[in-house]
Amino acid sequence: MRLYILGCFAATPRALNNPSSQILEIKNHIFLIDCGEGTQLQLRKNKIRFSRIQHIFISHLHGDHFFGLPGLISTFRLLGREKELHIYGPKGLKEAITLLLKLGDSWTNFPLIFHELSSKEQNVIFQDNTVSVKTIPLDHRVYTNGFLFSELPGERKLNTKAVAKYKIDKVYFNKIKKGEDVSLEAGQIISNDLLTMDPPKSKQ
Structure with a gap:
């Protein structure tokens, strides 16, 4: 398990700091958690292959946590991505992202799958044979979740x-x-x- 802090500063970017974004490498998965402005550059600096990102988790709809997402999706398109991309986040995220893509005539050539969240109870939102992801409902000015990433028990x-x-x-x-x-x-x-x-x- 390895965590990359791509950004953790406040809503206004600084020369040496970026808005919220993290990469978690766990059990051969690369999970992106939040996607503030500048996330793409930080991914490049940390030599993280864009093609390995298949699941993105957005905690809430304040701009410093997702304004970098439309640009990242557009870059995936320009790079010729074909694999589906799963995005987990609050209800309304799909509307915001798809509107920008349509207005910019840059709709994706790969499956873009949104999993919109609205429950205030903890739920499992992703699970395969190796990893489970649960929401952690948080108290914030808008609907917000943290995410708990857990390795599942391996073979004996x-x-x-x-x-x-x-x-x-x-x-x-x-x-x-x-x-x-x-x-x-x-x-x-x-x-x-x-x-x-x-x-x-x-x-x-």
Whole structure:
């Protein structure tokens, strides 16, 4: 897990500081959190490949947190992006972004998928086999969420000594790492706890 602070200053940009934007690298994902002005330049400076960004999370609709988003989307288009882009943010974000793109005759040539948020309760808004993202409702002048990024538990680690002791065939290894017990030819069932060790502790 690695966090890049692209910007964390107040609403007015400074020569050496930028409005809010962060990149979180976790389990082979590159997540962009907020997209204030200057985000594209900061991505370049930190040598983060634009094509790896597939999910963008916008906390709220104050300009210093999303005014860089239309420009970033337009740049994706100019670079010939084809992969879909998922954007999570407050209700109204889709209207704001799509209006600018249409007025500028720069509609995307890739799928642009908005996930608009309005719930004031914590919700899971993204999850795959490795990472889960939950909202954290916050008290602000407008509807606002923080985001909790959590690694999901990985496969259990194979206990090679135990596997050798019970003469377990390799064909069972994948099932064992997924938590399954093994039944020997003699009918004896070997508990998964005897054959595996806990995976590394998940981070969030």
